[in-house]
Amino acid sequence: MASPAATRPSETLDRILRDYQAVAARLPDAAVTRDARAHAVRELSRYGWPKASDEQWRYTNLRAFEAVPAFGPAVPVPELLLPELAPELPPALPGFQRLLYVDGVRQLGAAASAAATATTTAGPDWPAEQRFGLLCDMFASDVAALRIRGSAAVEVLFLTSAAAAGAACYPRLQVALEPDSELKLVERHLGAPPAPTLVCANIAIELGRGARLMHYRLQQCGPRTAFADTLDARLAEQASYSVRQVAIGAGSARTSAQVRLSGRGAALSWQAIAVGRGQQVHDAALKVEHLAPDTRTEEVFRGIADERARIAFSGHIHIAACAPGSDARQSLRGLIEGAGAEIDLRPRLEINTDEVKAQHGATTGALDENLMFYLLARGIDRSTARALLKWAFLGDVLRAIDLREVRRAAEQGAAGQLPDVVAIGALT
Amino acid sequence: MTSAADPLAPPLLDIRDLHVKVGGQEVLRGISLVVRAGEVHAIMGPNGSGKSTLAHVLAGRPGYEIVSGSASFEGRDLFALAPEQRARAGLFLGFQYPVEIPGVNNAYLLKAAVNAARRERGLAELDAFEFLSVVRTKIRLMQIDESFLSRGVNEGFSGGEKKRNEILQLLVLEPKLALLDETDSGLDIDALKLVANGINSLRAAERAIVLVTHYQRMLDFVVPDYVHVLARGRIARSGDRTLALELEKRGYDWIGEQAAA
Numbered sequence: 239m240a241s242p243a244a245t246r247p248s249e250t251l252d253r254i255l256r257d258y259q260a261v262a263a264r265l266p267d268a269a270v271t272r273d274a275r276a277h278a279v280r281e282l283s284r285y286g287w288p289k290a291s292d293e294q295w296r297y298t299n300l301r302a303f304e305a306v307p308a309f310g311p312a313v314p315v316p317e318l319l320l321p322e323l324a325p326e327l328p329p330a331l332p333g334f335q336r337l338l339y340v341d342g343v344r345q346l347g348a349a350a351s352a353a354a355t356a357t358t359t360a361g362p363d364w365p366a367e368q369r370f371g372l373l374c375d376m377f378a379s380d381v382a383a384l385r386i387r388g389s390a391a392v393e394v395l396f397l398t399s400a401a402a403a404g405a406a407c408y409p410r411l412q413v414a415l416e417p418d419s420e421l422k423l424v425e426r427h428l429g430a431p432p433a434p435t436l437v438c439a440n441i442a443i444e445l446g447r448g449a450r451l452m453h454y455r456l457q458q459c460g461p462r463t464a465f466a467d468t469l470d471a472r473l474a475e476q477a478s479y480s481v482r483q484v485a486i487g488a489g490s491a492r493t494s495a496q497v498r499l500s501g502r503g504a505a506l507s508w509q510a511i512a513v514g515r516g517q518q519v520h521d522a523a524l525k526v527e528h529l530a531p532d533t534r535t536e537e538v539f540r541g542i543a544d545e546r547a548r549i550a551f552s553g554h555i556h557i558a559a560c561a562p563g564s565d566a567r568q569s570l571r572g573l574i575e576g577a578g579a580e581i582d583l584r585p586r587l588e589i590n591t592d593e594v595k596a597q598h599g600a601t602t603g604a605l606d607e608n609l610m611f612y613l614l615a616r617g618i619d620r621s622t623a624r625a626l627l628k629w630a631f632l633g634d635v636l637r638a639i640d641l642r643e644v645r646r647a648a649e650q651g652a653a654g655q656l657p658d659v660v661a662i663g664a665l666t
Numbered sequence: 667m668t669s670a671a672d673p674l675a676p677p678l679l680d681i682r683d684l685h686v687k688v689g690g691q692e693v694l695r696g697i698s699l700v701v702r703a704g705e706v707h708a709i710m711g712p713n714g715s716g717k718s719t720l721a722h723v724l725a726g727r728p729g730y731e732i733v734s735g736s737a738s739f740e741g742r743d744l745f746a747l748a749p750e751q752r753a754r755a756g757l758f759l760g761f762q763y764p765v766e767i768p769g770v771n772n773a774y775l776l777k778a779a780v781n782a783a784r785r786e787r788g789l790a791e792l793d794a795f796e797f798l799s800v801v802r803t804k805i806r807l808m809q810i811d812e813s814f815l816s817r818g819v820n821e822g823f824s825g826g827e828k829k830r831n832e833i834l835q836l837l838v839l840e841p842k843l844a845l846l847d848e849t850d851s852g853l854d855i856d857a858l859k860l861v862a863n864g865i866n867s868l869r870a871a872e873r874a875i876v877l878v879t880h881y882q883r884m885l886d887f888v889v890p891d892y893v894h895v896l897a898r899g900r901i902a903r904s905g906d907r908t909l910a911l912e913l914e915k916r917g918y919d920w921i922g923e924q925a926a927a
């Protein structure tokens with residue numbers, strides 16, 4: 239492939255616009271309206287393609303996104319060919335309805351349950367630091383739109399098939415919870431196309447008064463994927479939003495998330511893990527806006543960078559003047575395992591009112607030699623000791639993942655195979 | 667004061683003229699010590715005299731520079747072995763300050779440790795059931811609540827509980843040589859008796875125990891065959907139990923003067 243690695247930002251934008259012109263007529267109105275797509279084009283043109291010199295994009299591996307051969311969406315895979323082109327699906331989650339999207343398009347075959355998807359809403363207005371969201375608004379061919387009344391459990395699987403290699407997929411998830419409703423949502427990104435591929439997902443969440451969303455996010459894409467997810471969540475009064483995010487896969491990944499606590503007493507718990515090895519890059523930016531009294535945020539991030547991986551997490555919490563009584567806690571930690579690895583944690587608390595409780599901390603370091611020696615002195619071999627300590631490092635977040643299958647995937651991705659651990663856990 | 671050891675057997679531990687630097691400073695300045703199977707040795711000495719340094723160097727903690735001298739374990743060069751190999755060969759260090767490892771299950775660590783040692787000896791690994799039945803008898807002996815097994819290693823344990831947990835590990839692992847670094851400090855009298863009972867239950871002709879302690883009190887319960895006094899990085903004096911009693915009466919100063927002389 240001719241390497242566009244040295245392209246100027248404007249060249250990438252030009253390429254995106256050209257690719258858009260080529261496919262625009264074919265893009266379905268049902269997923270995103272023509273107006274909304276046109277709006278996204280204008281916004282992206284106004285922002286331009288991000289530059290590494292922008293503070294918000296400093297740690298993103300922009301080159302990986304610029305190296306995507308084509309921004310147009312992959313041609314949908316005929317269902318017949320699916321078994322050949324798509325990796326094996328993970329086993330069904332007990333009690334969950336499954337929605338399956340391959341290369342960004344809904345599959346209605348036997349593998350998918352018949353959970354109805356509701357009508358779509360227009361996407362949010364993405365700010366500059368979430369401008370990758372505009373790509374998905376421009377190119378998306380389908381949408382998983384859930385409107386929940388009562389209580390439900392849904393798994394949305396976004397699979398990238400081998401047929402998408404060299405093109406792009408635009409998963410799109412819109413979730414609205416009516417007042418006092420409850421949803422357990424698993425959002426999982428899988429698939430390892432054999433050539434550079436863009437997966438660019440948008441997630442829009444709206445929680446009505448007193449609604450509760452438990453959102454498990456698992457990113458396990460293959461190494462040749464450039465993965466971007468852009469998330470916008472808005473919480474009404476007394477709503478609660480819990481996110482358990484595990485980023486293990488993709489060559490380069492960027493999460494751009496914004497959560498607005500708009501109603502009194504709304505609460506966010508965001509607990510995320512990123513594990514990188516080889517040359518992987520994981521970059522995440524989370525902005526939380528406290529816009530009403532007595533709102534709460536609990537933000538936990540644990541990153542492990544092995545070999546030459548780079549991991550960044552920027553956590554910005556803003557407590558507005560109209561949000562007295564807010565409580566914000568932030569705990570960011572990085573573990574550097576490789577000589578060439580890098581971790582950048584940027585906690586930021588911006589408080590514009592009195593009477594708030596706020597706490598933040600960010601630390602990055604290597605494995606504690608004292609802990610290491612203790613394990614070695616008990617005869618544990620070095621690689622098991624390392625795995626155990628990584629495990630321990632992720633402990634808080636792993637324990638907070640109360641869905642066993644998701645936790646297992648996180649544990650295995652993070653610490654390698656430790657077959658005995660689960661047995662022991664069950665035994666005691 | 668007769669020792670159960672066979673004087674003709676090769677020593678379990680043989681340290682010869684060991685010099686060790688830490689942070690550029692020579693902390694051990696010529697230690698020689700022979701420990702035979704069946705023996706119990708006590709090492710006493712003032713703060714900073716090098717007791718923990720000696721224990722750590724023997725167990726293989728990084729950060730120490732071995733300037734000269736040697737240490738062998740059953741005739742093998744100890745310093746040629748990695749810490750985990752020393753442990754599997756049967757050397758156990760009871761830590762003066764056991765670390766907390768939240769997130770690593772206590773039972774997991776115990777089981778992994780036991781099975782690492784068993785593999786080394788060519789024995790079949792214990793399965794979960796066998797392991798549990800072994801551990802249960804030992805935790806009863808140490809009067810440790812079974813719920814401790816499912817907690818993180820030493821996580822939130824009190825000082826005394828951590829020390830009891832060290833002895834639990836010792837009992838489960840049944841090493842050939844136990845180096846116990848101030849396992850008695852910070853224990854109330856009941857816990858001290860428990861720990862002493864635990865240690866005594868391991869006394870055997872094929873095993874040796876080296877107790878680092880500040881207190882004669884411990885030696886009332888675990889009676890040593892030999893007592894050594896470490897001062898400024900050297901064994902300033904060796905004797906039998908009565909040396910410990912004398913130290914209790916007179917303190918360390920008179921030894922320090924002799925060592926300096």
Ligand SMILES: Nc1ncnc2c1ncn2[C@@H]1O[C@H](COP(=O)(O)OP(=O)(O)OP(=O)(O)O)[C@@H](O)[C@H]1O
Nearest residue numbers: 688689693711712713714715716717718719720729
């Ligand atoms: N990492 C280190 N860097 C510098 N000096 C050290 C280091 N570790 C130990 N020392 C020094 O070596 C000397 C011996 O320390 P050690 O811990 O062996 O003493 P100890 O006899 O065990 O004392 P205590 O009775 O207080 O436990 C002390 O002076 C100590 O400060």
Ligand SMILES: [Mg+2]
Nearest residue numbers: 717718719762
């Ligand atoms: Mg000491």
